[in-house]
Amino acid sequence: MRAGLVQLTVSDDPAANLPQTVALVRQAAAGGAGFVLTPECTNALSSSRAHQRASFHLEADDPTLAALRNEAARAGIWLLVGSLGVLTQDADGRFANRSFLIGPDGAIAARYDKIHMFDVNVSETEIYRESAGYRPGTQAVLADTPFARIGMTVCYDVRFAQLYRHLAQAGAQIITVPAAFNHLTGTAHWEILLRARAIETGCFVLAPAQTGFHPESHGKGRRTHGHSLAVAPWGEVLADAGTVPGVTLVDLDLSQVAQARARVPSLTHDRPFAGP
8 A cells, every 4th residue: 555645844824835735735646646645734823813714614615525525536545634723613613633534535534633632832932732631632532444443633733652653552553643733842842742652552653754944924933844754663754755855655565454463462461550
């Protein structure tokens, strides 16, 4: 099975970002990918809550989602829209950071709302409070496809190993980690975390990423790490997209999942313990 990781450098304008996203999805499909994945915040990256509220849509009305559903149907591919910022009808007005798995008929096969919010002080000048604008999800999601059972996660989730273990023990063979990973933490932790999650679970880990500098019309902009990765169940990095927007194709042999788990069957070795 061939996967295509789409790496983007989006701005805070969803309408301006969409043509490049569609073009790269088409490039991946033309390269033979039956499963194409885009990064977190495929529609836009913005630090302004007011701008997000003005430019995001409810899921049913979102033009990026509609266009990518049409593209999946046109190409006959499975498409993971890594995540979109979407409006909700929550009383507190917060958004959802929602990942979508689209089938080759264009229908939404699964949705996942990012559970873990990026509330961190990366440095004195880079402080993030994702939970101020986005409400966290509460449900782990596993999706069945003809080629694999897929566990869906997003970005900061990768630091919470228990979610990945839960997905693997429920049958996941591929775990998706679309991201807009910070450039400082990405340099230190991105590859290590993804390889650890693959090794611990015996899953393929597919992580399409945002890259470079993201300009904002209502903010100072930000940098993301890039380096979209595909990692095998034994922990080998199969593909690294570097820091340039584009498409990275990788062939996956799903038999490697069972092989890795047979060699080290740690998913079946949980033991109860007391304390601390």
